[in-house]
Amino acid sequence: MSSSTLSLLLTLAFFLQTALFHFCSDSENFSAYDPYEPNLHKLTAFLSIQAPPSGFGMGSIGQEPNQAYGLALCRGDVSSQDCETCVVEAGTEIRKRCPYNKGATIWYDNCLFKYSNQDFFGRIDNGNMFFMWNLNNVSEPQTFNHKTKQLLTELANEAYANPKLYATEETELYGLTQCTKDLSASDCNKCLDDIINELSSCCDGKQGGRVVGGSCNFRYEIYPFLNSL
Ligand SMILES: *[C@@H]1O[C@H](CO)[C@@H](O)[C@H](O)[C@H]1NC(C)=O
Numbered sequence: 001m002s003s004s005t006l007s008l009l010l011t012l013a014f015f016l017q018t019a020l021f022h023f024c025s026d027s028e029n030f031s032a033y034d035p036y037e038p039n040l041h042k043l044t045a046f047l048s049i050q051a052p053p054s055g056f057g058m059g060s061i062g063q064e065p066n067q068a069y070g071l072a073l074c075r076g077d078v079s080s081q082d083c084e085t086c087v088v089e090a091g092t093e094i095r096k097r098c099p100y101n102k103g104a105t106i107w108y109d110n111c112l113f114k115y116s117n118q119d120f121f122g123r124i125d126n127g128n129m130f131f132m133w134n135l136n137n138v139s140e141p142q143t144f145n146h147k148t149k150q151l152l153t154e155l156a157n158e159a160y161a162n163p164k165l166y167a168t169e170e171t172e173l174y175g176l177t178q179c180t181k182d183l184s185a186s187d188c189n190k191c192l193d194d195i196i197n198e199l200s201s202c203c204d205g206k207q208g209g210r211v212v213g214g215s216c217n218f219r220y221e222i223y224p225f226l227n228s229l
């Protein structure tokens with residue numbers, strides 16, 4: 001796929017609110033009529049009710065060995081209604097994409113939805129990370145890269161000190177950092193530090209970029225992208 005096709009697809013993904021990326025965990029599978037399935041189904045319904053009011057929900061349903069653990073996180077600026085739309089869509093779509101995997105994660109612009117038969121709460125998940133970037137280059141990459149890193153580092157420090165584990169900046173550069181709220185403040189900081197270290201691999205001299213993992217993500221752009229609340 002050419003990079004302009006990819007860019008077009010990502011643009012379409014944004015407008016259609018289709019998933020940015022998903023990951024099916026191959027480590028354990030289940031078959032039809034497995035007792036894990038109704039637990040997963042109930043968990044999905046539970047998260048689509050629990051997440052929208054605050055933007056974050058987590059929980060587990062069932063008993064070992066069929067217990068399902070999950071969380072849903074909406075981007076910090078997303079309204080409850082858009083959060084609900086995203087989490088409901090994510091819960092349906094991920095079951096289509098990973099029908100028999102006991103663990104899976106799906107990312108949208110507005111939300112992240114993740115589940116597993118293992119208790120993953122409070123653990124940094126940067127194993128399934130992906131990058132997105134703006135194809136356009138900046139004119140002075142070194143200065144720009146430095147400014148971007150500085151902005152994201154400041155935002156990482158703000159995010160972990162905020163009970164929402166979320167921070168944004170909207171001045172000449174627009175940025176966002178966010179962690180899933182099962183992480184402690186210090187693990188949020190560590191998670192963000194780790195992905196900020198990917199900045200040069202992801203987005204060297206690019207006008208915008210994102211590094212998105214299972215527990216934290218950042219985004220920066222030269223234009224505003226946040227909803228005003
Ligand atoms: C689970 O299923 C996937 C294919 O859907 C397969 O690649 C993987 O090996 C399976 N894992 C186990 C532990 O059987």
Ligand SMILES: *[C@@H]1O[C@H](CO)[C@@H](O)[C@H](O)[C@H]1NC(C)=O
Pocket residue numbers: 135136137
């Ligand atoms: C940006 O820079 C890269 C690497 O120098 C180059 O391959 C690419 O074509 C540039 N993109 C644009 C839109 O000019």
